[in-house]
Amino acid sequence: MTGSVRIADLGGARAIILHRPHAIVTALTRQLQAVGLHVTTCWPDLPAEALAADFVFFDADMGFDDQFPWAKGAAPMPMIALIGSEAPGRVEWALATGANAQVLKPVGDSGVYSALLIARHGFEARRTLAAEADDLRRRLGERQTVVRAVIHLMNATGSEEAAYAALRAAAMDARIGLEEAAARILAKPIRPVTKGGAR
Amino acid sequence: MKRTIPLGLLYSVTGSYARIGDACRTGALNAIAAINADPARQIAFDPLDRDPGGNIDLYAPLCDDILRHTSARHIIGCVTSWSRKEVIPTLEKHGGTLWYTVPYEGFEASDHVVYLHACPNQHLLPLLDWALPTYGKRGFLTGSNYIWGWEMNRLARDTIHAAGGEVLGERYLPLGSVDVARMIEEIRATAPDFILNSLIGPSSYAFLKAYADLGARDPRFAPDRCHVLSCNLTECELADVGAAAEGLIAAGPYFRETTGFGSSHEAAANRAVYALANLLEQSSDAAGLPLSALLDTPAGQRSGIDQKTHHTTQPVLIAQVRDGAFQVLHDGGLRAGDPYLTGPAPVPAPTRLRVIS
Numbered sequence: 001m002t003g004s005v006r007i008a009d010l011g012g013a014r015a016i017i018l019h020r021p022h023a024i025v026t027a028l029t030r031q032l033q034a035v036g037l038h039v040t041t042c043w044p045d046l047p048a049e050a051l052a053a054d055f056v057f058f059d060a061d062m063g064f065d066d067q068f069p070w071a072k073g074a075a076p077m078p079m080i081a082l083i084g085s086e087a088p089g090r091v092e093w094a095l096a097t098g099a100n101a102q103v104l105k106p107v108g109d110s111g112v113y114s115a116l117l118i119a120r121h122g123f124e125a126r127r128t129l130a131a132e133a134d135d136l137r138r139r140l141g142e143r144q145t146v147v148r149a150v151i152h153l154m155n156a157t158g159s160e161e162a163a164y165a166a167l168r169a170a171a172m173d174a175r176i177g178l179e180e181a182a183a184r185i186l187a188k189p190i191r192p193v194t195k196g197g198a199r
Numbered sequence: 200m201k202r203t204i205p206l207g208l209l210y211s212v213t214g215s216y217a218r219i220g221d222a223c224r225t226g227a228l229n230a231i232a233a234i235n236a237d238p239a240r241q242i243a244f245d246p247l248d249r250d251p252g253g254n255i256d257l258y259a260p261l262c263d264d265i266l267r268h269t270s271a272r273h274i275i276g277c278v279t280s281w282s283r284k285e286v287i288p289t290l291e292k293h294g295g296t297l298w299y300t301v302p303y304e305g306f307e308a309s310d311h312v313v314y315l316h317a318c319p320n321q322h323l324l325p326l327l328d329w330a331l332p333t334y335g336k337r338g339f340l341t342g343s344n345y346i347w348g349w350e351m352n353r354l355a356r357d358t359i360h361a362a363g364g365e366v367l368g369e370r371y372l373p374l375g376s377v378d379v380a381r382m383i384e385e386i387r388a389t390a391p392d393f394i395l396n397s398l399i400g401p402s403s404y405a406f407l408k409a410y411a412d413l414g415a416r417d418p419r420f421a422p423d424r425c426h427v428l429s430c431n432l433t434e435c436e437l438a439d440v441g442a443a444a445e446g447l448i449a450a451g452p453y454f455r456e457t458t459g460f461g462s463s464h465e466a467a468a469n470r471a472v473y474a475l476a477n478l479l480e481q482s483s484d485a486a487g488l489p490l491s492a493l494l495d496t497p498a499g500q501r502s503g504i505d506q507k508t509h510h511t512t513q514p515v516l517i518a519q520v521r522d523g524a525f526q527v528l529h530d531g532g533l534r535a536g537d538p539y540l541t542g543p544a545p546v547p548a549p550t551r552l553r554v555i556s
Binding site for chain 2: 031109
């Protein structure tokens, strides 16, 4: 996830500011509205509607875990921490809460637009990597299935190499992953197609 | 009896971009003179002139000097984005407002700045919307190593690719450099349909002269064959380019032909002074109000200045230099400023704004 930053789709996007009424909320709201976002402010709890928001700005100074209607660190949208105290404990909490970017208090005339872009970029990168990691983890878990399928196919093909080639051919023919092909072969044994036919 | 209100002027009328600063300042001073002489006006402006001389490090101190040592709360000034960024913290500190009268690359909406010239949805995007079908989709991008060139070319690249076109080259020069030979050679080698020129000042003049020479040697680059497009070239710099300017295409809100002002810089500065006069004339305490409060008044709502972004609605014109002067080729109607490109897609409206003031 390097390269160009996506600037589209901010017009009409919904931002929630989770912060007690304060001048920084006014400054944030002004900047967000100038960019074209719709802004809702709430404190101390994020309502269930927050699940539909595109961005959440949260107070890292007074914030606490119970404010969020999702599992800790599992926010379904980019999160931006509003940081006043830079005490390591608060930074740690903001990170654990899922901050993808930060805006320092007091909020002045600028800083929100780049925070939106960086938060969204980081959020999407994290989500993509998490999906890739899930996929790799799942495939790792299927190692045994693959081994069993190869052993099974060796009965027909005679060699481990030919059995593996047959498994790959079966996966390619069905346009599925190696692991899924292995699972199918074990679930419903098929006669593999090998060079020179079955022995 | 007129109320006299001090008004800061922060333009470099010496230094490398003095032409532009001078054009803006002329527009502001002429408007101030006209308002001061107008018996129907209840206010007069007392201009406080400061010249940073093109030295970036003098903008913030001179801005601070005006806001700290005089009662002026409004400053018309700055040409480069760099200088505008330099003064914003000082404006914030003192509750001042900058009236900015030069085209820029967008992506800013300060609470303390009014943007009176064009941003990309008012210059670059309509220019490309018109040029790609007219000249072709294969472009070559040039620029100075500076935010203007970088951001203009980034947007141009995205727009050209989205239209199914091709960027044949993208080449930058250090600020002030006139070493254009390699750029010219690459253009000759790639033979694009058009060139987007986002070079600044002397680099731009040197490039345009070298490109005109190329056009004289090789008919593929004659002014009527491969056009040079620009969003920052106005009448105030034409003299520096000389005969090499012939055939250049520029996008902008105002041209001498349409407004009678010397350049769009003059026109934008004129608009700034009149808009400010209308805002301040409303009440005797208006001169001390912050910009947000001024815009939240009847005159503010009539000002054409957007309350959220502080950008202005402007004509979109595309003009070509013919016989040494810009002639409008295409009128894209009025367009509201959309600095973050988050607004709805523009609907072409063939309205033409005439003289402002």
